[in-house]
Amino acid sequence: MTDIIRKVDYFKAQVQDKAGEGARILSALRGEGINLLFFTGFPRGRKAQLDFIPENGPAFRKAARKAGLAVTKKTAFLVQGQDRPGAIAGIVSKLADAGVNITALDAVAAGGGRYGAILWVNPASVRKAAKALGAT
Structure with missing residues (x-):
């Protein structure tokens, strides 16, 4: 998924x-x-x-x-998905590759093989981060 x-x-x-x-x-x-x-x-x-x-x-x-x-x-990014090794590493790598600095990030295993995260970037970087993450 x-x-x-x-x-x-x-x-x-x-x-x-x-x-x-x-x-x-x-x-x-x-x-x-x-x-x-x-x-x-x-x-x-x-x-x-x-x-x-x-x-x-x-x-x-x-x-x-x-x-x-x-x-x-304010604006943030909400992430939901199947828990797996490196799930957050993949997300932060996309932002790093796009030159977007993360202001803060919290992630948690939600049980049932799921995880969720919230991350914040500088307001000037929101559009660039959305594109890098393919955010809806």
């Missing part, structure tokens, strides 16, 4: 770095029926940064606003 690589909108937010803040936000999104394809959170200075890739961007923005969450829209 071929990897599916999509250029996606992702949304980032800065929130208070305190116990329960992520649960509050994720519960509010669930209450609005928002399906997330990707979510991560990590400390950023004295706050925390939350990154989301929703299935439906406009619905996510509306739900985020309702939850009091200010988000910024």
